[in-house]
Amino acid sequence: MKHSVEDISEQIKGRIDAKFPVLLAHLAEELAYDFMFAPKYKITHSYDPPWDCSGMLIRTDESFSMDDYASVEDFFEEYTGQTTASYTSGIGFLHNRFEEKYEDKIREFVSVCYTEVLSEIDDNLLLQHLVESGCDVAGVDKDDIIQTVMDYELFEEPFWYDYEIIERVKPINFKMMVARGKNEAIKKYHDLLEKQREKMERISFEREGAQKLWSKLQKLFRLQKGQPLHKIEMKDYSMFREFLDYNQISMEERIILAEHMGDKFSNKVCMCLKEGK
Structure with a gap:
């Protein structure tokens, strides 16, 4: 060659x-x-x-x-x-x-x-x-x-x-191209719908889990600290992290909390939870 x-x-x-x-x-x-x-x-x-x-x-x-x-x-x-x-x-x-x-x-x-x-x-x-x-x-x-x-x-x-x-592609008959790709396009569409359905189910499952976890943390916080658990600002983060560590809350659970219970934390706290800081 x-x-x-x-x-x-x-x-x-x-x-x-x-x-x-x-x-x-x-x-x-x-x-x-x-x-x-x-x-x-x-x-x-x-x-x-x-x-x-x-x-x-x-x-x-x-x-x-x-x-x-x-x-x-x-x-x-x-x-x-x-x-x-x-x-x-x-x-x-x-x-x-x-x-x-x-x-x-x-x-x-x-x-x-x-x-x-x-x-x-x-x-x-x-x-x-x-x-x-x-x-x-x-x-x-x-x-x-x-x-x-x-x-x-x-x-x-x-x-x-x-x-x-x-x-070379532009003048090709459009009807012919659509007919050629129709079956795969339909399959792709239904695959995307299925993925979206699975994603929504996962999000719903995680959101429900996050809500239950937050309720659990509220009870534990009141029991251990003697006060209600309010929105966590950055000034409270060290204390909150120690609380999570003490109660063996996993990294995966912390991320799910940040993703689905974001109104309970400041933006910076959410970021720290997601990044494992």
Whole structure:
């Protein structure tokens, strides 16, 4: 196998092309999920002040309609509901579209293929290419060679190959992509619902346990200290910690107290309990 800069560039592009079907399968699942389950937003400028024309996103009660999107690129124009600061005078923030989300996913895919090929090449050869290209490699650790290659964009053409891949994805038939990813998207949706249900059950169980523990501590405190247990401020923390130690309250129980009985402690005390201080 040849290992000139040009040869390695071709290997990277070849790897990306070979794995393009894998990328499409992943994008199809994500597109189907967003199409079927993501909320739809519209923008209004009704509330813009004179000095800012950013507009405001409003979540609608509408669903995305397949008739509105002939290609993937058409769907890319929809809003995700997220915003990004623009740092531009007159436009405080920008409203993100699905285009940015999926371009990031494609760039990540290209980057993975890029580093995958580089990891198969001898580090000394990569270091030699860096030196021959006039890159400053002084102090570069062996574990950092691949990152250094990427930082210097040594294999420039495939490094920017994501733009070509993005343009290859945009004209694909949107209905076909959604149909391809529909089953996995539905499975993902139900898996997320199940995880949310389990999370809510865990939180409910922990909250109930925290309330019982606090009631127990109140009784113990009155019995041992001869006074009621009030909200714990930082000035009381040393005393409270000794009280918890004496009654063998575990670290896990202290964290649960801080998470679910936060109104019984100051913010700083909550932080100390969570950090085990």
